[in-house]
Amino acid sequence: MPQLNYAPTKTNLLKLKADLSFAQQGYELLDQKRNILIIELLSLVDQTVDHQSRVERALAEAYKALEEAVFDMGKLKVQYLTGAVNMNTDITVKSRRVMGVSLPVVETVFTERSPYFSPMGTTFWIDSALQSFKEALNLLGKLSELKISVLRLANEVKRTIRKVNALEKIAIPDLRDTLHYIQGRLEENERDMFTLMKMVKRNLDAKRQRARETSRG
Amino acid sequence: MKYAILGDEDTVLGFEMVGVSGRVVRDADEAQSAFATLLEDKEVGIVIITERVAEMMRATVDRYLFTMSFPLIVEIPDRTGTLPGKPGIREMVNAAIGIRV
Numbered sequence: 657m658p659q660l661n662y663a664p665t666k667t668n669l670l671k672l673k674a675d676l677s678f679a680q681q682g683y684e685l686l687d688q689k690r691n692i693l694i695i696e697l698l699s700l701v702d703q704t705v706d707h708q709s710r711v712e713r714a715l716a717e718a719y720k721a722l723e724e725a726v727f728d729m730g731k732l733k734v735q736y737l738t739g740a741v742n743m744n745t746d747i748t749v750k751s752r753r754v755m756g757v758s759l760p761v762v763e764t765v766f767t768e769r770s771p772y773f774s775p776m777g778t779t780f781w782i783d784s785a786l787q788s789f790k791e792a793l794n795l796l797g798k799l800s801e802l803k804i805s806v807l808r809l810a811n812e813v814k815r816t817i818r819k820v821n822a823l824e825k826i827a828i829p830d831l832r833d834t835l836h837y838i839q840g841r842l843e844e845n846e847r848d849m850f851t852l853m854k855m856v857k858r859n860l861d862a863k864r865q866r867a868r869e870t871s872r873g
Numbered sequence: 874m875k876y877a878i879l880g881d882e883d884t885v886l887g888f889e890m891v892g893v894s895g896r897v898v899r900d901a902d903e904a905q906s907a908f909a910t911l912l913e914d915k916e917v918g919i920v921i922i923t924e925r926v927a928e929m930m931r932a933t934v935d936r937y938l939f940t941m942s943f944p945l946i947v948e949i950p951d952r953t954g955t956l957p958g959k960p961g962i963r964e965m966v967n968a969a970i971g972i973r974v
Contacts, residue, residue: 697966701962701963701966704962705961705962705963708961708962711949712950712955715949715950718887719883719884719887719951719952722883722886722887722890723883723952726883731886734886734890735886738886738889738890741890741891741892743891743892744892745875745876745891745892745893746874746875747874747875747876747918747919748874748918749874749918749919749943749945760945762918762919782890785887785890786890786891789887789888789890789891790891792949793876793888793891793893796876796919796947796949797876797919800919800921800945800946800947801945803947803962804938804945804946804947806962806965806966807939807965808939810965810966811939
């Protein structure tokens with residue numbers, strides 16, 4: 657049985673009792689924290705997987721459209737066109753906190769004005785690629801939010817589990833054992849003292865008796 | 874704030890079409906230096922990065938994913954699709970918390 661190194665005194669007993677109740681409180685809180693984090697994590701994981709597949713589909717479409725556009729017009733021309741697209745994406749990143757973990761919240765706003773190029777002389781694929789990339793970008797904002805939230809939450813869950821286990825499996829049992837030991841020792845001492853007192857009393861009585869007998873005799 | 878993209882030529886070209894400024898990177902050194910310049914730009918809120926490029930600087934990417942608040946990083950497959958053998962988000966979570974989801 658592992659024990660902490662404490663002298664078996666009353667002061668230490670009281671101190672360890674306080675420590676134990678503190679550790680138990682901490683354990684309960686961390687356990688709750690772990691549960692809340694896991695619930696949050698599970699709900700996010702499903703969303704993330706869903707989003708991920710949507711992003712992948714959108715991107716695959718976008719790449720294909722871009723490839724066709726490049727085939728039709730040549731890379732150079734497509735590159736020129738990129739300068740002529742008049743589109744702005746603006747994102748705001750806020751953060752929310754779950755159990756002390758800060759998670760990002762992303763909003764994407766598109767401001768789209770008509771492009772500077774004319775549809776004449778450009779292939780239909782350009783338009784299609786544009787649309788797909790726009791959609792992908794829109795989804796990407798949300799995906800980054802979800803993914804990073806999931807990763808950070810998972811990390812925090814891992815840390816919390818470690819703390820919970822340390823308390824449950826090591827700190828609390830050790831404290832209990834030590835308490836038990838100190839309590840035993842204290843009781844033992846008490847019994848020792850008790851018998852010692854008894855003996856002293858008996859000796860004193862005997863002495864007194866003898867003194868009385870000699871004075872009488 | 875805005876997006877920024879690091880990736881191969883085609884990916885960057887595609888995202889530039891929708892107004893995202895990008896840097897084409899070919900090797901690990903270029904990736905590192907491009908990422909460093911992006912960090913200096915306080916307007917960059919989200920860095921889109923292709924999986925291939927992310928692999929080139931895994932340590933840095935992971936550090937930003939897990940701890941730093943800015944910028945956010947999101948990995949995307951490039952033109953050739955998802956890298957084989959890359960663990961999905963579900964597996965990563967399972968590994969992290971040691972329970973089945």
